[in-house]
Amino acid sequence: MAATNQRERNSGETGYNWPFFVGEGWFKLLLVISLGVVVGVVLFVWYIQHSNDASPDSIAGYTYAIIGTLFLLLAAVLYSLKRRSHKQKTVGQLHRSLNWHICFGVLGLVFLFLHSFGNFNLRTGTYALYGMIALALSGMIGRFLDRLVPRLITGEVHKALTVMGDDRIETISQKLQAIVVHNTQDLHSFAVAPAEKSQNASTSLVSLSGPVSSDFSFIHKDQALQTPWDLAYISLEATPQELSLEANHYRFIPDKKSELARPGALMPGAQEHISELQEVEQAMQRELFYRYVIRYWRKFHIALALLTLALTLWHLIYAGQLLLPVLLHR
């Protein structure tokens, strides 16, 4: 009983079931993010209650702006550098960096949102915030896709491989070829078999040129007969009339209403294999599409990050133009 339970548990652990969205390290990640958000929100509430200047250009506003920007910069720079670093890494280090990337990204967004103090009048800042929200959302969706899409790819690959792990298209093609060969042989049975043909040929030749040369001992078994020039116009192939007389079955064309007029009726099994082949091809096309989803979503996330950076710089320049004269005239 215990062994069965253990086996079932292991089957769940080592299978590729659907509830796989919660990976390792997610609990710690959520804990750190929640802690950061709680600290930020508590300070925000405390500041609003104890100060009259609740605006983006207040001390608290600047603090949130600086912390938020720092978090976003850390999110962008640390992970990118770690990925490209040639320093001695340890197994799992990049995964931890990715978790920190997510953590800093979400915290940066929250702190910059708090920096706005609900004031969305400034166009540059609002656009920058929208960019950050889009960036964080694309990251979250990307992580979801990272979990979901590989599972879908696996399903498609499962369809494209045989139980033994061979290429299913090749296997089906071989079966199809075997069917075609089989059917072709059936059709050839209407024609004269090679041995029969040579026998016919020698018979025809004997019957035609009997009195001229009746001794054929000098001809080797595999040697082709040299046809005299005056007999060249006589074909040694059996004529269709001869065939229809000799064959014990004949080829017919079924009428349109007949079951035999159905495509593939004269080639049993071929249609099933062809549709199976089409299914596998579709599975491979879907596999390709899913791979493109993973690859291009990452590029989209990077493009959004660059756009957000540009919008943030625009906002900083704009805010700097407003702030610098005030600071210089103090």
Place this chain on the structure above:
Amino acid sequence: MLKTGFKPGANNVVMLHKTVPQVAQELHACIGCNECLLACPAVTGSITIDVLNRETLSGPISVPVARFARACYQCGACVAPCPVGLHRDAMMMWLKVRMLRSGWGE
């Protein structure tokens, strides 16, 4: 793997995954340098390349290897650093297929 000459939208399907003989050949060619695991953003640790290689093709799959296979999102980060030009993502795909067939699957 990704064959060249593919035009998106065209009706030519390319083989993205690998068959078992191809995976076996790649596993045999693996020199065990660990570069693929070091470059992997999905692996969380406690896995060695020899264990992964041993369990990829056949036999029982241990829980850490299964967790890693589930976490692998086929980003291909493991392919570039391989000094012998192997495709760890394709090997992982076969491992995933095995898990799909053995587990709760479809």
